[in-house]
Amino acid sequence: VTRPRAGRGRAPLSLVLPACAAVALLLLPLAYLLLRAAGDVGRGLRVLTRENTLELLWSTGVLVGAVTLASVTIGVSVAWLTTRTDVPGRRFWAVAAALPLVIPSYVAAFCLLGAFGPRGLLQQLLGVERLPGIYGFWGALAALTLSTYPYVLLLVSAALRGLDPALEEAARSLGRPPLTVFRRVTLPALRPSIGAGALLVALYTLSDFGVVSLMRYDALTRAIYLQYRSLFDRTPAAVLALVLVALTAAVLWLESRSRRRVAHTAPGVARRARLHELGRWRWPALAYCAAVVGAFLAVPAVVLGYWLARGVDRAELPLREALSSVSASALAAVAAAVAAIPIAVLAARYPARWTRLLERLAFLGNALPGIVIALSLVFFAANYAGPLYQSLALLVFAYVVRFLPQALAGVESSLAAVGPRVEEAARALGRGPLATAATVTVPLIRPGILAGAALVFLSAMKELPATLLLRPIGFETLATEIWKLTSVGSYSRAALPALVLIALSAPFVWFLSSRHEPTEVEHG
Amino acid sequence: MKRIALLLALLALGLAGCGGDDEEGASDTLTVYSGREEELVAPLFERFEEETGIDVEVRYADSAELAATIAEEGDNSPADVFFAQDPGSLGAVQDRLAELPGDVLERVDERFRDGEGRWVGTSGRARVVAFNTDELSEDEVPDSVFDLTDPKWKGKIGLPPTNASFQAFVTAMRLDVGDDRTRQWLEDLAANEPRFYEKNTPVVEAVAAGEIQLGLVNHYYLYLVKAEQPDAPVENKYLPGDDPGALVSVAGVGVLDGAEHEDAALRFVEFLLADEQQRFYTEEAEEAEIPLVEGIEPKEGVPTLDELAGRGPDVDLSSFGAELERTLELLNETGYTS
Numbered sequence: 001v002t003r004p005r006a007g008r009g010r011a012p013l014s015l016v017l018p019a020c021a022a023v024a025l026l027l028l029p030l031a032y033l034l035l036r037a038a039g040d041v042g043r044g045l046r047v048l049t050r051e052n053t054l055e056l057l058w059s060t061g062v063l064v065g066a067v068t069l070a071s072v073t074i075g076v077s078v079a080w081l082t083t084r085t086d087v088p089g090r091r092f093w094a095v096a097a098a099l100p101l102v103i104p105s106y107v108a109a110f111c112l113l114g115a116f117g118p119r120g121l122l123q124q125l126l127g128v129e130r131l132p133g134i135y136g137f138w139g140a141l142a143a144l145t146l147s148t149y150p151y152v153l154l155l156v157s158a159a160l161r162g163l164d165p166a167l168e169e170a171a172r173s174l175g176r177p178p179l180t181v182f183r184r185v186t187l188p189a190l191r192p193s194i195g196a197g198a199l200l201v202a203l204y205t206l207s208d209f210g211v212v213s214l215m216r217y218d219a220l221t222r223a224i225y226l227q228y229r230s231l232f233d234r235t236p237a238a239v240l241a242l243v244l245v246a247l248t249a250a251v252l253w254l255e256s257r258s259r260r261r262v263a264h265t266a267p268g269v270a271r272r273a274r275l276h277e278l279g280r281w282r283w284p285a286l287a288y289c290a291a292v293v294g295a296f297l298a299v300p301a302v303v304l305g306y307w308l309a310r311g312v313d314r315a316e317l318p319l320r321e322a323l324s325s326v327s328a329s330a331l332a333a334v335a336a337a338v339a340a341i342p343i344a345v346l347a348a349r350y351p352a353r354w355t356r357l358l359e360r361l362a363f364l365g366n367a368l369p370g371i372v373i374a375l376s377l378v379f380f381a382a383n384y385a386g387p388l389y390q391s392l393a394l395l396v397f398a399y400v401v402r403f404l405p406q407a408l409a410g411v412e413s414s415l416a417a418v419g420p421r422v423e424e425a426a427r428a429l430g431r432g433p434l435a436t437a438a439t440v441t442v443p444l445i446r447p448g449i450l451a452g453a454a455l456v457f458l459s460a461m462k463e464l465p466a467t468l469l470l471r472p473i474g475f476e477t478l479a480t481e482i483w484k485l486t487s488v489g490s491y492s493r494a495a496l497p498a499l500v501l502i503a504l505s506a507p508f509v510w511f512l513s514s515r516h517e518p519t520e521v522e523h524g
Numbered sequence: 525m526k527r528i529a530l531l532l533a534l535l536a537l538g539l540a541g542c543g544g545d546d547e548e549g550a551s552d553t554l555t556v557y558s559g560r561e562e563e564l565v566a567p568l569f570e571r572f573e574e575e576t577g578i579d580v581e582v583r584y585a586d587s588a589e590l591a592a593t594i595a596e597e598g599d600n601s602p603a604d605v606f607f608a609q610d611p612g613s614l615g616a617v618q619d620r621l622a623e624l625p626g627d628v629l630e631r632v633d634e635r636f637r638d639g640e641g642r643w644v645g646t647s648g649r650a651r652v653v654a655f656n657t658d659e660l661s662e663d664e665v666p667d668s669v670f671d672l673t674d675p676k677w678k679g680k681i682g683l684p685p686t687n688a689s690f691q692a693f694v695t696a697m698r699l700d701v702g703d704d705r706t707r708q709w710l711e712d713l714a715a716n717e718p719r720f721y722e723k724n725t726p727v728v729e730a731v732a733a734g735e736i737q738l739g740l741v742n743h744y745y746l747y748l749v750k751a752e753q754p755d756a757p758v759e760n761k762y763l764p765g766d767d768p769g770a771l772v773s774v775a776g777v778g779v780l781d782g783a784e785h786e787d788a789a790l791r792f793v794e795f796l797l798a799d800e801q802q803r804f805y806t807e808e809a810e811e812a813e814i815p816l817v818e819g820i821e822p823k824e825g826v827p828t829l830d831e832l833a834g835r836g837p838d839v840d841l842s843s844f845g846a847e848l849e850r851t852l853e854l855l856n857e858t859g860y861t862s
Contacts, residue, residue: 052856213722214722216720216721216722226686226861228588228589228592229586229588229589229686229688234592234595371589375592375593375596378593378596378597379596379597382596382597382598382600382601382602383597383598383600386600389600389602390602468584468585468586468589469585469589469593473555473581473582473583474581474582480584484561484562484563484584485563487561487563488561488563488564488725488748489725489729489748489749489752490563490751490752491752492752
């Protein structure tokens with residue numbers, strides 16, 4: 001079975017130009033890093049060969065591997081339980097387990113520390129002197145898994161719902177137990193969505209600074225920030241950031257390889273699958289879902305609620321900040337989706353070495369920490385695009401640079417599911433490539449575009465480091481408000497903006513986790 | 525899709541509306557980059573606007589990140605004033621700062637300003653040893669940081685190794701007693717297994733909670749922690765004599781070279797050093813920094829400049845920027861930041 005392909009002819013300029021322009025803009029931070037690193041090659045090399053750098057590379061790699069493994073395990077298991085089994089309350093768990101996506105990872109880290117850290121709620125509750133330490137690897141793993149496993153959960157759930165259940169049913173009718181069916185039939189078919197989810201998880205972990213800083217885990221991003229923060233020295237920071245880019249390239253290559261091994265099954269018919277009856281495993285499965293939601297959603301919610309209760313008399317509803325967050329994030333979501341479409345269509349419909357490379361390049365800058373992206377845009381905008389500097393447009397652009405891969409993931413998943421036959425028909429009837437894309441492809445892959453845009457929206461709502469440096473002066477978002485209050489230790493007042501951020505983002509997660517719920521029979 | 529487009533158009537319009545007011549006055553608005561927290565200094569900006577009628581726009585972020593931003597912006601920086609947390613950040617962009625007039629500089633003792641007059645301190649912060657009052661009396665707290673290497677403090681000391689003010693303290697020790705003795709001290713202290721924290725506030729919180737007994741921090745974090753937990757059992761000990769642990773450092777301000785609103789910028793610096801604003805740190809500011817202008821008393825319980833005058837190491841704050849790299853190497857080699 002092969003993936004049907006269209007447009008074997010030359011890629012039309014009307015797609016190539018916007019795609020190349022978008023990728024070129026996305027690579028600005030990389031250009032900046034090379035410029036800075038080249039400023040003092042000798043020192044750059046010394047930084048590169050420091051023993052420390054190797055240790056950082058190792059500790060970062062270990063963290064990325066562990067977070068990805070944990071996120072895939074949790075994401076896939078919950079996705080399967082809530083779409084394919086009769087676990088009690090499966091619709092509820094499907095949404096609740098996806099909700100941690102709206103919690104910014106730095107808030108997650110604050111909450112985990114507030115709950116399990118020294119002097120935390122648990123310690124007060126138990127009345128003990130000291131708990132096992134949460135700082136370091138385990139704390140970072142927990143907070144980052146919390147923030148990232150929903151990516152896997154959402155993508156895999158959508159794939160499961162879109163998957164023709166005929167194969168699984170055939171296997172079951174041959175007497176295979178559910179777990180065997182899952183391992184031998186379902187899992188291989190899910191490979192692309194697991195790969196895409198794992199990629200988002202890995203890139204997020206590579207770029208995150210908030211968690212590793214609060215949990216005091218020595219990752220590359222922490223070292224990069226420390227270079228900027230205490231040494232004011234841009235060469236070593238740039239060199240370390242380039243190491244991060246190299247690590248990203250390795251991750252992207254791994255993901256591409258795992259894609260190549262996948263056999264594509266025909267889309268078939270998406271319809272509601274018959275649910276596995278879990279029997280005596282029903283209650284353990286329920287306990288598992290409850291544990292995931294309890295640990296990753298209830299714990300942060302309880303901590304935030306406790307802080308809010310402690311400072312409720314001083315709390316002010318951050319309405320203006322909420323409006324700023326929502327508008328900047330919405331603009332970013334639309335811009336990212338628009339920019340992602342030509343790149344994704346080109347890679348999917350005109351497969352060639354260079355179109356795939358273009359698509360991979362779009363991911364390359366995604367693992368750079370926010371400060372690097374912010375400073376690179378400060379440099380280019382202040383010196384070469386004065387009127388844009390410190391404008392809302394530049395901030396939105398920064399969000400697009402950081403989060404475009406999420407829009408790409410959404411668009412690509414839809415493109416893969418929608419065969420190119422209708423497009424071929426439109427071309428045969430004399431429509432030009434651009435008109436075909438606009439009137440046929442885009443409406444067909446609308447769910448994917450919307451899902452990608454929603455993911456970008458959620459990420460932009462949480463973004464902090466680039467927002468701080470690039471926002472127009474006086475433009476306060478919920479994230480900057482949380483930063484402002486936590487930086488003076490006023491957690492009781494930071495709880496409200498954090499909860500508002502979560503409340504405003506939650507409907508989008510609901511939208512993401514309920515999409516693709518097939519009606520009785522729907523043609524895929 | 526159409527509904528979404530309509531919604532976006534409305535949002536964009538709304539934003540344009542919000543931004544409209546700012547645009548008009550942009551040409552005579554003073555732009556300040558503030559590494560000092562909004563929660564702490566916003567009242568000063570409001571007062572300046574009221575008093576002078578000059579509009580101020582403030583970009584708040586981390587001091588060092590703002591220094592990096594100013595460096596990247598080069599000659600195109602929209603900033604008129606850089607108001608920073610520490611001498612290091614100001615030192616990092618000193619080439620981009622204009623020399624301040626003598627009468628402004630002379631408001632403050634020369635210990636607390638740049639040797640070439642490019643920035644001036646606006647408030648002081650003393651290094652202290654915060655201690656848990658349930659566990660210790662002030663007399664039981666060592667009089668010198670050099671006594672912290674005593675094995676009886678094993679596992680009971682906390683410090684923020686990546687924090688700029690801690691690093692400034694290590695720089696002061698290096699300049700005072702030399703690199704070798706500083707390295708020895710760092711190694712001996714490391715053998716006492718101190719706990720590392722990301723910032724000053726968590727150190728003080730940990731002392732209050734009894735997680736540790738002693739914390740190496742700046743004096744004013746005590747007041748921030750007490751604002752959140754009024755009964756916290758923690759106090760500051762100001763070390764006597766010329767101990768490096770009694771360093772007094774400053775937050776400061778500089779005017780950018782070629783600033784578009786140079787006059788307003790200078791007025792702002794003068795304003796920060798006027799008696800009334802210096803009193804702000806005594807009377808209003810929660811964090812109780814030390815006023816730097818002669819004759820203004822600090823908040824009760826905080827030592828005056830005169831009391832601090834003879835204390836602390838005799839070091840030049842404006843050299844801290846250049847010395848920082850060596851300090852960081854030392855901290856890295858002795859395992860504090862790696």
